[in-house]
Amino acid sequence: MSSRVRYAVFGTGALGLAVLLVWGLAGLPDLGDFAGRYGHVLAHSAVPQRKATSSISVTTFDYRGIDTLIEEFILFTAAVGVMVLLRVQRAEEEVPAEPEAVRRPTARSASLRSLGAALVGPILVLGIYIVVHGHLTPGGGFQGGVILMTALFLIYLAGSHMNLGRLRPLGAMEASEGVGAAGFAVIGLGGVVLAGSYLENFIAPGQVGYLVSGGDLPLLNIAVGLEVMGALLVVLGEFLDQRLLMKKGQA
Amino acid sequence: MSFLPYGVAAWLLLIGLYGIVTSRNLVHLIVCLTVVQSSTYVLLLAIGYRSGGTAPIFADIPSSRRVVDPIVATLTLTDVVVEATVAALLLALAVQAHRRFGTLDPNEMGALRG
Amino acid sequence: MDVAPYAVVVPLIAAGVLTGLATQVNRAIAETLALAAAIAVTVFCAILLVRVAAGAEVYWFGGWEPRAGLAIGVSFTVDTFGAGLATLCSVLMVAALVLMWRYRDTDAPHFQTLMLLFLAGMVGFCLSGDLFNMFVFFELMSVAAFALAGYKIDEDEAVEGSLNFAVTNTIGSFLILTGIALVYGRTGVLNLAQISGTLLDGPHDGLVVVAFCLLAAGFFVKAAVVPFHFWLADAYAVAPTPVCLLFAGAMSELGIYAVGRIWFDGFADALAVHADGLRTVLIVAGCLTALVGAVMCVLQDHIKRLLAFATIAYVGVFLIGLGLLTSDGVAGAAVYIVADGLGKAALFGAAGVVQHRRRSVSLQRLRELGPGMAATGVVWVVGALSFAALPPFGTFLGKSLLEDGLVKEGYGWAIAVLIATSALTAGAALRAAGAMFLGWGESGPPPATEEESVPEEEGTPERTPAVLFVPTVVLALGALAVGLVPGLVEAFEGAAEQFVDGSSYTAVVLRGANGPALEAASSYSAPASAYVYSALTFAGALAVAAVGLFGSRVRGSIVARTSDATQAVVAPLRALHSGHIGDYVAWLVAGVALLGGSFAIALQ
Numbered sequence: 001m002s003s004r005v006r007y008a009v010f011g012t013g014a015l016g017l018a019v020l021l022v023w024g025l026a027g028l029p030d031l032g033d034f035a036g037r038y039g040h041v042l043a044h045s046a047v048p049q050r051k052a053t054s055s056i057s058v059t060t061f062d063y064r065g066i067d068t069l070i071e072e073f074i075l076f077t078a079a080v081g082v083m084v085l086l087r088v089q090r091a092e093e094e095v096p097a098e099p100e101a102v103r104r105p106t107a108r109s110a111s112l113r114s115l116g117a118a119l120v121g122p123i124l125v126l127g128i129y130i131v132v133h134g135h136l137t138p139g140g141g142f143q144g145g146v147i148l149m150t151a152l153f154l155i156y157l158a159g160s161h162m163n164l165g166r167l168r169p170l171g172a173m174e175a176s177e178g179v180g181a182a183g184f185a186v187i188g189l190g191g192v193v194l195a196g197s198y199l200e201n202f203i204a205p206g207q208v209g210y211l212v213s214g215g216d217l218p219l220l221n222i223a224v225g226l227e228v229m230g231a232l233l234v235v236l237g238e239f240l241d242q243r244l245l246m247k248k249g250q251a
Numbered sequence: 252m253s254f255l256p257y258g259v260a261a262w263l264l265l266i267g268l269y270g271i272v273t274s275r276n277l278v279h280l281i282v283c284l285t286v287v288q289s290s291t292y293v294l295l296l297a298i299g300y301r302s303g304g305t306a307p308i309f310a311d312i313p314s315s316r317r318v319v320d321p322i323v324a325t326l327t328l329t330d331v332v333v334e335a336t337v338a339a340l341l342l343a344l345a346v347q348a349h350r351r352f353g354t355l356d357p358n359e360m361g362a363l364r365g
Numbered sequence: 366m367d368v369a370p371y372a373v374v375v376p377l378i379a380a381g382v383l384t385g386l387a388t389q390v391n392r393a394i395a396e397t398l399a400l401a402a403a404i405a406v407t408v409f410c411a412i413l414l415v416r417v418a419a420g421a422e423v424y425w426f427g428g429w430e431p432r433a434g435l436a437i438g439v440s441f442t443v444d445t446f447g448a449g450l451a452t453l454c455s456v457l458m459v460a461a462l463v464l465m466w467r468y469r470d471t472d473a474p475h476f477q478t479l480m481l482l483f484l485a486g487m488v489g490f491c492l493s494g495d496l497f498n499m500f501v502f503f504e505l506m507s508v509a510a511f512a513l514a515g516y517k518i519d520e521d522e523a524v525e526g527s528l529n530f531a532v533t534n535t536i537g538s539f540l541i542l543t544g545i546a547l548v549y550g551r552t553g554v555l556n557l558a559q560i561s562g563t564l565l566d567g568p569h570d571g572l573v574v575v576a577f578c579l580l581a582a583g584f585f586v587k588a589a590v591v592p593f594h595f596w597l598a599d600a601y602a603v604a605p606t607p608v609c610l611l612f613a614g615a616m617s618e619l620g621i622y623a624v625g626r627i628w629f630d631g632f633a634d635a636l637a638v639h640a641d642g643l644r645t646v647l648i649v650a651g652c653l654t655a656l657v658g659a660v661m662c663v664l665q666d667h668i669k670r671l672l673a674f675a676t677i678a679y680v681g682v683f684l685i686g687l688g689l690l691t692s693d694g695v696a697g698a699a700v701y702i703v704a705d706g707l708g709k710a711a712l713f714g715a716a717g718v719v720q721h722r723r724r725s726v727s728l729q730r731l732r733e734l735g736p737g738m739a740a741t742g743v744v745w746v747v748g749a750l751s752f753a754a755l756p757p758f759g760t761f762l763g764k765s766l767l768e769d770g771l772v773k774e775g776y777g778w779a780i781a782v783l784i785a786t787s788a789l790t791a792g793a794a795l796r797a798a799g800a801m802f803l804g805w806g807e808s809g810p811p812p813a814t815e816e817e818s819v820p821e822e823e824g825t826p827e828r829t830p831a832v833l834f835v836p837t838v839v840l841a842l843g844a845l846a847v848g849l850v851p852g853l854v855e856a857f858e859g860a861a862e863q864f865v866d867g868s869s870y871t872a873v874v875l876r877g878a879n880g881p882a883l884e885a886a887s888s889y890s891a892p893a894s895a896y897v898y899s900a901l902t903f904a905g906a907l908a909v910a911a912v913g914l915f916g917s918r919v920r921g922s923i924v925a926r927t928s929d930a931t932q933a934v935v936a937p938l939r940a941l942h943s944g945h946i947g948d949y950v951a952w953l954v955a956g957v958a959l960l961g962g963s964f965a966i967a968l969q
Contacts, residue, residue, distance in 0.1 A: 006272065010951035013959075025258070026571065035553065036552075039323070056321045191428075290539075341532070344527055
């Protein structure tokens with residue numbers, strides 16, 4: 001199809017789609033007037049039922065926990081998928097680790113390296129804080145997991161990488177991913193054994209506002225945090241490996 | 252005025268699709284797909300907004316306070332994760348495409364016809 | 366004991382464990398664990414299938430039962446069709462894993478992990494009763510499928526095919542999500558049964574129509590209904606053969622199932638007055654899909670693209686069945702889905718054998734290699750006859766149920782489309798058989814798509830490995846068995862009654878009522894007209910095959926002129942399938958607008 005025909009087809013289609021969307025969206029309640037029963041009930045049941053102050057977390061991990069389990073596994077699938085799709089390059093260009101003497105610092109600038117090294121600790125602590133407090137404040141496993149991943153990559157940025165070598169301990173990252181993902185599913189089984197239904201909250205709710213509250217929410221947040229950290233480390237690591245290989249081609 | 256967020260969502264959807272159809276670079280195409288996905292976030296969050304409502308975190312507000320809908324926040328969180336994963340996979344494919352075809356231009360990749 | 370959650374949880378845990386221990390497991394462990402998990406899922410789904418004959422079952426996750434008529438948690442609402450489709454998916458997954466046993470390049474355990482995740486996504490999607498939960502499982506299934514389609518990264522086409530697949534299907538997913546957002550904005554709930562009641566009470570305006578249109582369009586992208594279908598041939602041509610078997614036999618039908626589920630259990634009450642209009646739109650869309658798929662099927666030289674277009678053609682047939690919006694149509698579509706799913710899977714298995722032995726999937730090249738491989742040829746012809754919907758096959762019964770349903774609703778003209786589709790696809794398959802196994806026919810113009818010659822399986826090309834051949838034969842026998850097992854068709858009819866009954870679905874989910882048990886319908890025997898149509902179809906198939914194989918030998922102005930005329934029609938159709946992602950998305954957008962426009966006219 002020539003591009004003119006393509007644009008004509010798209011143009012007509014887009015016009016029709018625009019009309020359709022406006023017609024449909026016009027039926028929505030005015031902004032701010034949403035009166036959904038379901039959301040209202042969940043928002044105001046979170047504290048009494050689970051003693052956790054973040055109703056979003058309770059919705060995510062308790063009322064609609066199965067959605068979150070699958071969502072976590074979607075991220076897991078993407079990590080495995082990226083490993084699969086970028087695999088031949090790894091095997092083709094596998095090079096043995098080079099001796100210490102040939103290690104090159106990743107970042108050229110000394111201030112970047114020192115700043116990065118200094119920030120690893122605080123960011124790691126921040127990530128753990130956000131993961132563990134997911135049931136009390138905005139945050140949780142997904143957000144905290146991304147921050148933890150960032151902290152670990154700062155180690156790479158601030159340190160030195162082996163020339164043309166592999167970037168990171170792949171086994172440990174995959175283990176983190178797998179343990180996090182399977183961990184969530186296994187905690188759900190705990191719900192079956194101890195409470196009667198899959199993913200049912202089987203730990204006592206505890207006291208409002210304390211770290212140990214919300215039942216199994218902190219555990220689930222930790223599992224998700226591990227999984228997200230591992231999956232993103234794998235994904236970004238794969239892409240960085242590609243770049244290292246391309247540099248090898250030019251060097 | 253209250254239609255504006257919904258209008259923005261519709262606009263993002265359409266402009267993202269336009270970008271995909273007219274794209275000449277795979278990475279640009281994938282980012283346009285991200286724009287399409289963003290339209291759903293805007294739509295969901297606009298739907299769940301309640302005027303005068305605050306975030307549904309009851310750490311420091313009385314439980315009778317009007318809050319926005321927590322479910323759309325959950326849906327949007329799931330949505331964001333899904334988008335990130337699809338983008339990651341597609342970018343991996345783009346890397347492979349560059350290695351195989353030497354180009355990122357969809358017009359030049361003619362392996363599949365008929 | 367509740368079985369429903371384990372059908373999903375077991376493959377997920379297995380996938381997590383396999384990846385967690387990735388550096389320690391070798392290939393044999395990974396394959397064994399994956400196969401064990403898939404067999405376990407099959408057993409669970411079969412148990413569910415037997416149990417829900419006594420009435421649909423609801424499982425609430427997290428122990429959140431409905432309070433005061435409001436569904437708080439997420440439910441798995443399992444009825445016969447849901448459990449049946451889940452069983453079909455898991456059976457095909459077992460077959461695919463066995464076929465992968467000798468696969469040359471399996472990146473263990475990552476490949477097995479992806480397959481298990483794909484299985485979990487499909488099974489969860491079939492069993493779910495919550496709109497957003499369906500979307501999440503749909504995404505899991507899709508993301509795994511994107512990675513599996515692009516698996517053979519040492520081939521150029523695999524990258525392009527997987528890209529086209531991923532971009533179009535992601536756009537489809539976000540159409541679905543927009544539809545869900547609209548529904549949520551109106552109803553404030555996500556449980557399908559609850560949505561049905563709330564939509565019924567509210568105004569039936571543009572929002573409801575547009576929401577249904579977006580949901581349907583998104584699912585039609587996955588199902589590959591025209592004009593959302595362009596990605597399918599690209600993806601099926603490049604995926605590893607056992608994965609294609611899963612895609613064709615299980616994944617494509619899920620889109621049709623989803624539209625049926627959300628119509629009957631979500632929107633039907635609210636839009637019931639307009640059911641006739643919807644019927645017309647869906648049947649026309651189904652006929653268009655069936656014809657485009659069948660015509661493109663005949664034109665293919667690449668075996669897997671041929672089967673891919675046949676898949677599209679049969680999706681059109683399933684849509685015609687669903688589009689009837691009656692239990693007859695749905696029953697016919699269901700019988701057809703199972704029988705055709707098994708038959709297509711057998712054909713993909715046979716294609717895998719051919720690829721292993723002959724190192725090619727291009728009919729041109731295979732014809733040149735001369736006759737041989739009789740046993741595989743027999744299996745292929747069995748599959749082709751299943752396309753032709755001949756009497757002992759399950760497809761014959763499915764087709765006759767559809768014909769009855771069409772006549773009852775006044776759409777008898779669509780029977781001609783059914784006959785044409787079956788004749789063209791069966792003819793294409795028979796022509797392929799003649800070329801591959803008998804060396805008949807003459808060389809034509811060079812193939813449009815590059816042939817693949819890289820062997821997929823381990824082992825020498827002189828012998829067909831048992832792991833390839835045995836599952837293929839079993840699948841082909843399955844396609845026959847659906848038609849021969851007594852009482853099966855009647856069970857499908859009963860299950861269809863259950864499926865279209867939206868109000869009892871709501872009662873089961875929200876009020877804990879006992880669902881209606883499967884009623885044994887009166888014994889079904891195909892009317893004489895079905896045999897006549899079947900004979901017509903078979904004659905047509907033979908004619909198509911003959912023209913394909915020997916047509917160039919017949920000289921004569923009439924033949925030449927008809928040939929030129931068909932070329933004039935067909936060449937632009939072929940040109941549309943260009944492989945360019947921009948084209949596909951343009952047609953997708955146009956298709957959504959067209960679907961929306963038709964719904965606006967039909968449903969207002």
